[in-house]
Amino acid sequence: MEEKTIKVHLSNTKKAKPAADQLEFGRVFTDHMFILDYTEGSGWHSPRIVPYQSLTLDPASIVFHYGQTVFEGLKAYVTKQGEVRLFRPEKNMERLNRSNNRMCIPQIDESLALKAIKELVNLEKDWIPTAPGTSLYIRPFIISNEAYLGVAPSKTYQFIVILSPVGAYYKEGINPVKISVENDFVRAVKGGTGEAKTAGNYASSLKAQELVSNEGYAQVLWLDGLEKKYIEEVGSMNVFFKINGEVITPELNGSILEGVTRNSVIQLLTHWNVPVYERKISMDEVYEAYKAGLLEEAFGAGTAAVISPIGVLAWQGEQMKINQGETGEISKKLYDTLTGIQYGTESDPFGWTEKVE
Amino acid sequence: MEEKTIKVHLSNTKKAKPAADQLEFGRVFTDHMFILDYTEGSGWHSPRIVPYQSLTLDPASIVFHYGQTVFEGLKAYVTKQGEVRLFRPEKNMERLNRSNNRMCIPQIDESLALKAIKELVNLEKDWIPTAPGTSLYIRPFIISNEAYLGVAPSKTYQFIVILSPVGAYYKEGINPVKISVENDFVRAVKGGTGEAKTAGNYASSLKAQELVSNEGYAQVLWLDGLEKKYIEEVGSMNVFFKINGEVITPELNGSILEGVTRNSVIQLLTHWNVPVYERKISMDEVYEAYKAGLLEEAFGAGTAAVISPIGVLAWQGEQMKINQGETGEISKKLYDTLTGIQYGTESDPFGWTEKVE
Numbered sequence: 001m002e003e004k005t006i007k008v009h010l011s012n013t014k015k016a017k018p019a020a021d022q023l024e025f026g027r028v029f030t031d032h033m034f035i036l037d038y039t040e041g042s043g044w045h046s047p048r049i050v051p052y053q054s055l056t057l058d059p060a061s062i063v064f065h066y067g068q069t070v071f072e073g074l075k076a077y078v079t080k081q082g083e084v085r086l087f088r089p090e091k092n093m094e095r096l097n098r099s100n101n102r103m104c105i106p107q108i109d110e111s112l113a114l115k116a117i118k119e120l121v122n123l124e125k126d127w128i129p130t131a132p133g134t135s136l137y138i139r140p141f142i143i144s145n146e147a148y149l150g151v152a153p154s155k156t157y158q159f160i161v162i163l164s165p166v167g168a169y170y171k172e173g174i175n176p177v178k179i180s181v182e183n184d185f186v187r188a189v190k191g192g193t194g195e196a197k198t199a200g201n202y203a204s205s206l207k208a209q210e211l212v213s214n215e216g217y218a219q220v221l222w223l224d225g226l227e228k229k230y231i232e233e234v235g236s237m238n239v240f241f242k243i244n245g246e247v248i249t250p251e252l253n254g255s256i257l258e259g260v261t262r263n264s265v266i267q268l269l270t271h272w273n274v275p276v277y278e279r280k281i282s283m284d285e286v287y288e289a290y291k292a293g294l295l296e297e298a299f300g301a302g303t304a305a306v307i308s309p310i311g312v313l314a315w316q317g318e319q320m321k322i323n324q325g326e327t328g329e330i331s332k333k334l335y336d337t338l339t340g341i342q343y344g345t346e347s348d349p350f351g352w353t354e355k356v357e
Numbered sequence: 358m359e360e361k362t363i364k365v366h367l368s369n370t371k372k373a374k375p376a377a378d379q380l381e382f383g384r385v386f387t388d389h390m391f392i393l394d395y396t397e398g399s400g401w402h403s404p405r406i407v408p409y410q411s412l413t414l415d416p417a418s419i420v421f422h423y424g425q426t427v428f429e430g431l432k433a434y435v436t437k438q439g440e441v442r443l444f445r446p447e448k449n450m451e452r453l454n455r456s457n458n459r460m461c462i463p464q465i466d467e468s469l470a471l472k473a474i475k476e477l478v479n480l481e482k483d484w485i486p487t488a489p490g491t492s493l494y495i496r497p498f499i500i501s502n503e504a505y506l507g508v509a510p511s512k513t514y515q516f517i518v519i520l521s522p523v524g525a526y527y528k529e530g531i532n533p534v535k536i537s538v539e540n541d542f543v544r545a546v547k548g549g550t551g552e553a554k555t556a557g558n559y560a561s562s563l564k565a566q567e568l569v570s571n572e573g574y575a576q577v578l579w580l581d582g583l584e585k586k587y588i589e590e591v592g593s594m595n596v597f598f599k600i601n602g603e604v605i606t607p608e609l610n611g612s613i614l615e616g617v618t619r620n621s622v623i624q625l626l627t628h629w630n631v632p633v634y635e636r637k638i639s640m641d642e643v644y645e646a647y648k649a650g651l652l653e654e655a656f657g658a659g660t661a662a663v664i665s666p667i668g669v670l671a672w673q674g675e676q677m678k679i680n681q682g683e684t685g686e687i688s689k690k691l692y693d694t695l696t697g698i699q700y701g702t703e704s705d706p707f708g709w710t711e712k713v714e
Contacts (some may be wrong), residue, residue, distance in 0.1 A: 025506065025507055026505055027504075027507075029504075033416060052416075053416075054413045054416070055415075055416050055421075056412070057411055057414065058411055059386075059410075059411070059412050060383065060386060060410075060521075062418060063556075064412075064426060064498060064556070065424065065559070065564075066422040066556050066560055067555075067559065067560040068379065068563065069421060069422075070560035071421075075376060085504060102564060103560060104564055104567055106565040130363060142560050149382065149383025149384075150684070151563070151592075151593055153560050153563050153564075153567070170666060184548055185548045186546055186547070186548030186549045187545040187549075189543055189549070189582045190582075191542045191582060192543045192549070192561055193561045197424060198424075198557070198559050199421070199423050200424045200555070200556060200557020200558070200561060201421055201459060201557070202422070202423035202424060202508050203425045203426070203556070204550045205509055206423075206460065206509070209459055225583070226546075244562055251703050
């Protein structure tokens with residue numbers, strides 16, 4: 001008895017939209033949100049769009065104590081043709097269900113979730129900023145809201161989608177950042193929750209991030225939790241290295257998030273006949289390549305920044321300057337192509353974008 | 358400009374208290390709760406006791422997305438003298454601040470937090486059940502409630518204390534459980550958040566727990582995340598083994614929670630001149646002791662169960678039956694002594710209990 005019809009309760013008031021030059025990331029939210037409830041025995045039910053509003057939760061709700069929660073992040077873009085498009089949203093819905101499986105949250109109907117996102121984005125399309133590089137960030141998430149202090153999966157959940165107009169990640173063009181290799185703190189380990197998009201991974205990362213930002217670095221480069229040898233991710237992005245003409249990214253191993261941008265980068269490079277490998281890569285290997293003058297580029301890949309070039313990589317007291325601290329050729333081409341596809345200024349050979357109507 | 362005076366806003370209505378034989382764990386809450394706010398720049402402020410009520414949170418609150426949260430757990434007991442007592446509450450407050458440090462949450466005034474707990478417990482003292490083994494469970498926790506989707510520490514928090522009358526953990530006397538050694542999933546790893554009492558550790562544990570409970574086990578025994586060799590915890594308790602007259606518990610290593618009951622067990626054993634060691638202990642060592650007939654007892658130690666004897670330990674296809682599946686002598690003596698101190702039927706040589714007035 002699945003309900004597929006989304007009830008819509010429109011807001012009586014409209015918030016002022018931020019000026020184009022005032023846009024930040026994730027601070028302002030649109031007028032409406034989507035909610036879907038789960039109750040053990042009844043499944044997911046009552047899909048509805050309602051005015052953006054506070055959530056009312058019992059203080060004993062499982063999410064506050066045991067963090068049983070998952071989320072996703074994607075964006076809606078206004079193309080140069082004036083259409084509203086999403087980028088590979090079905091990949092986010094698939095990953096949401098993989099995260100659900102790891103976190104003991106019931107599977108969600110991916111087509112209903114995607115339909116809900118599209119209906120909500122369409123309703124809020126006036127909120128999508130149109131200046132170059134701006135977009136509407138979409139945050140679907142699930143929280144466990146049973147009021148129970150036992151350590152057990154919740155019997156009730158809410159799937160919620162909120163929207164936030166966001167500014168260009170790079171205000172003055174794509175710009176390399178300084179990264180510090182993290183040797184003390186660990187983001188995730190095989191058998192843990194690293195491949196799930198769940199709250200605890202991000203909570204765990206705050207301390208290392210706080211310490212390196214005091215030293216002037218933008219993010220940390222995470223190493224594996226076992227040997228502190230192999231590279232995993234950079235900040236909350238996947239990471240790529242170009243060494244002697246070949247591009248390498250850490251293989252998925254149970255502790256690395258399977259990024260949608262990561263997957264798109266691999267497909268584009270393959271399409272361009274640039275050799276690209278998913279395999280283990282150690283900091284020793286990166287350092288040796290650097291010393292031999294073969295470390296050509298390094299960059300993060302994720303939804304927020306798309307491509308984030310690494311200009312300086314600090315490890316064991318050494319500051320490796322990569323590509324003279326400038327954005328590399330492949331990084332730039334990937335950024336231009338991916339954003340070009342997203343904003344409709346480039347052709348979309350893989351059919352990655354999906355129109356919202 | 359710290360406010361130390363706790364404002365009290367009493368509830369107009371009183372909930373019905375559960376019958377003594379209907380008490381569960383963490384499902385029913387008392388009439389009031391304590392709240393303390395944190396705002397960047399102002400620090401912790403506005404301590405207050407208010408009617409137990411839902412929390413109202415922006416859906417973009419950091420706790421829902423990035424799980425920046427910590428908690429504690431302790432109990433209030435009515436002693437045979439009719440007094441209300443807490444067990445080593447200052448240890449919980451110290452650990453709360455250690456957890457805060459790891460999770461980038463501002464330090465809290467431990468004496469104010471303890472004062473708040475005492476005032477709240479005193480106000481709700483009619484809620485403390487008095488049947489043997491029952492108590493009032495106290496759950497202090499901190500949530501990050503800034504509405505911001507950036508991965509960064511929150512600028513606002515709430516410290517909240519809720520109370521729940523709980524039944525006896527063992528309805529028919531202390532009872533050994535079946536435990537399965539976990540070989541796939543990992544609870545925590547050095548450099549992660551295992552030694553902090555934070556939501557993500559518990560979310561991470563749900564899947565393994567779900568799988569073994571389908572096979573008839575009560576909990577998993579967690580091994581280290583590096584080699585899957587050394588023992589860490591059992592379920593959400595610390596763990597002890599008695600081998601050939603000596604008691605061994607895994608040493609604190611950054612991924613093991615420093616339990617208050619663990620510390621009390623070590624002190625009691627030392628007081629009784631029972632050899633007790635905090636050191637690495639591998640499953641191989643436990644298995645060899647078992648084969649040699651030297652594995653005398655095994656038990657978990659934590660606030661909820663106090664002492665939880667392990668009757669069967671399953672590992673690599675073998676079911677190790679410990680002490681004929683019965684509660685061992687040391688386990689029983691520790692349980693009787695700890696609960697005796699808590700309920701005032703035994704003397705309290707260490708001054709562990711603290712009167713609430």
